[in-house]
Amino acid sequence: MTETTRTYDVIVIGGGPVGENVAERARSAGLSAVIVERELLGGECSFWACDPSKALLRPVVARADASRIPGLDPAVAGPLDVEAVLAHRDRMSSYWKDEDQVDWLNSVSVDLVRGHGRLTGPKQVVVQTPEGDDIALTARHAVAVSTGSRAALPPIPGLDTVRPWTSREATSADKVPGRLAVVGGGVVAVEMATAWQALGSQVTMLVREHGLLERMEPFAGALVTDGLREAGVDIRFDTTVTALAREDGEVRITLADGGRLAADEVLLATGRAPQTRDVGLETLGLTPGDWLTVDDTFRVTGVDGGWLYAVGDVNGRALMTHQGKYQARIAGAVIGARAKGEPVDDAPWGTHAATADHAAVPQVVFTTPEVASVGLTSREAERSGRRIEVVDYDLAQVAGAHQYGADYRGRARMLVDTERNIVVGVTFAGPGVGELVHSATIAVAGEVPLDRLWHAVPAFPTLGEVWLRLLETHRG
Numbered sequence: 001m002t003e004t005t006r007t008y009d010v011i012v013i014g015g016g017p018v019g020e021n022v023a024e025r026a027r028s029a030g031l032s033a034v035i036v037e038r039e040l041l042g043g044e045c046s047f048w049a050c051d052p053s054k055a056l057l058r059p060v061v062a063r064a065d066a067s068r069i070p071g072l073d074p075a076v077a078g079p080l081d082v083e084a085v086l087a088h089r090d091r092m093s094s095y096w097k098d099e100d101q102v103d104w105l106n107s108v109s110v111d112l113v114r115g116h117g118r119l120t121g122p123k124q125v126v127v128q129t130p131e132g133d134d135i136a137l138t139a140r141h142a143v144a145v146s147t148g149s150r151a152a153l154p155p156i157p158g159l160d161t162v163r164p165w166t167s168r169e170a171t172s173a174d175k176v177p178g179r180l181a182v183v184g185g186g187v188v189a190v191e192m193a194t195a196w197q198a199l200g201s202q203v204t205m206l207v208r209e210h211g212l213l214e215r216m217e218p219f220a221g222a223l224v225t226d227g228l229r230e231a232g233v234d235i236r237f238d239t240t241v242t243a244l245a246r247e248d249g250e251v252r253i254t255l256a257d258g259g260r261l262a263a264d265e266v267l268l269a270t271g272r273a274p275q276t277r278d279v280g281l282e283t284l285g286l287t288p289g290d291w292l293t294v295d296d297t298f299r300v301t302g303v304d305g306g307w308l309y310a311v312g313d314v315n316g317r318a319l320m321t322h323q324g325k326y327q328a329r330i331a332g333a334v335i336g337a338r339a340k341g342e343p344v345d346d347a348p349w350g351t352h353a354a355t356a357d358h359a360a361v362p363q364v365v366f367t368t369p370e371v372a373s374v375g376l377t378s379r380e381a382e383r384s385g386r387r388i389e390v391v392d393y394d395l396a397q398v399a400g401a402h403q404y405g406a407d408y409r410g411r412a413r414m415l416v417d418t419e420r421n422i423v424v425g426v427t428f429a430g431p432g433v434g435e436l437v438h439s440a441t442i443a444v445a446g447e448v449p450l451d452r453l454w455h456a457v458p459a460f461p462t463l464g465e466v467w468l469r470l471l472e473t474h475r476g
């Protein structure tokens, strides 16, 4: 075992999309930076989450859209070409190789150390390489933990014996299971149920709650439920799994009501947990396994000296790549400013404060129909005690929706803060709404007064005309 020591201005533990961006932004601020990565540079998003899942879903969503268009419907009536879809997914996952991302990292002059990184004390990290060597790293200014999240598995008796699918297997499997049971009703569950049902599995969803996508507006979950059921998915609400076993090659599932179910594979899509169990947090008095709590500049609270940052999924603020990369842009810049003794602008909406994490996090669920949202839901608005007007509109009444086919179903909701006369939340559900979300994000993050939004004219005939209809409804 050899021990070498290297010093950098900034050490980033975890080379997912977020860690890559923290390092690149620190580098553009004139600091030296190194990334420690134990698996593939690019992280969960590139290889087992966003990219492969959207590659599986794109053909499904495109086919659903095409099947509503007169003249096109017969051409897409048959089953998907499974081999071609999986090959597309493999290509979009770069065949689980990270050479391209390593080339990019070299091009921005950030170093890479492969291995498992652990904090050993203030500004100290030791990397255990795959060869068994230890490399000691010292940071002059900051260490950023960007170790991401992993699937959180519930303590179901028999879990160890069934080799369940997590989001990793659900996005990288190369065989279509005849019967797939999906436990959970959140985003990963609905997206993967959509994909595998379309690829030929008989999917059964076992959902503990009373609806899907419970964190979003209820109409979104209801429309996605209809879409999944029409595609042939068996959805069972208020259903808790109490035991799992693999017998004779199949998974046997016992339910709380005494019911039983057999499947070829079971996907546990039951939430995420931070990857902080083995990062050396205990050496700083923090608790391994916890989410890392941060301020709006991503400094971990309770760590003396303000040198430890936590960026991306690991801080639990918004578990999405685009929002993590936003955090990374801010963290890299503020680390640079602090290192150079420059002023830090951490007032709300300032250059160095991730205010959008609280007010304007966009999300798209790539199901049939799609869901797109940003900002508050009506439930959250109610809890916040603000004076809110809820404005609903039937998306099927928008001229642009007619171009999507006669049986378009969808709904839009806009939440207006009536004291400030601005939009604080928007949810769309319906075919094609994913591409609408950025208009809503601009309205919410920009706090655009409704009187000015009235002058933002949507093009005819697009789905964007829903903005005009929402504003007209609001004006009464």
Ligand SMILES: Cc1cc2nc3c(=O)[nH]c(=O)nc-3n(C[C@H](O)[C@H](O)[C@H](O)COP(=O)(O)OP(=O)(O)OC[C@H]3O[C@@H](n4cnc5c(N)ncnc54)[C@H](O)[C@@H]3O)c2cc1C
Pocket: 013, 014, 015, 016, 017, 018, 019, 036, 037, 038, 039, 040, 041, 042, 043, 044, 045, 046, 048, 049, 050, 051, 053, 054, 115, 116, 117, 118, 146, 147, 148, 149, 167, 171, 188, 275, 278, 279, 311, 312, 313, 314, 318, 319, 320, 321, 322, 323, 324
């Ligand atoms: C199925 C699925 C689909 C998703 N789809 C989308 C989507 O469409 N759009 C979207 O915006 N988000 C999506 N997400 C969320 C997105 O994947 C995450 O928000 C994103 O990957 C978080 O990036 P990150 O860099 O914080 O963490 P990660 O991508 O998890 O990367 C963390 C990295 O740290 C490394 N690491 C961990 N511990 C150590 C250690 N001790 N030493 C060295 N390296 C370490 C890991 O190997 C990993 O490479 C999806 C998630 C799932 C599960």
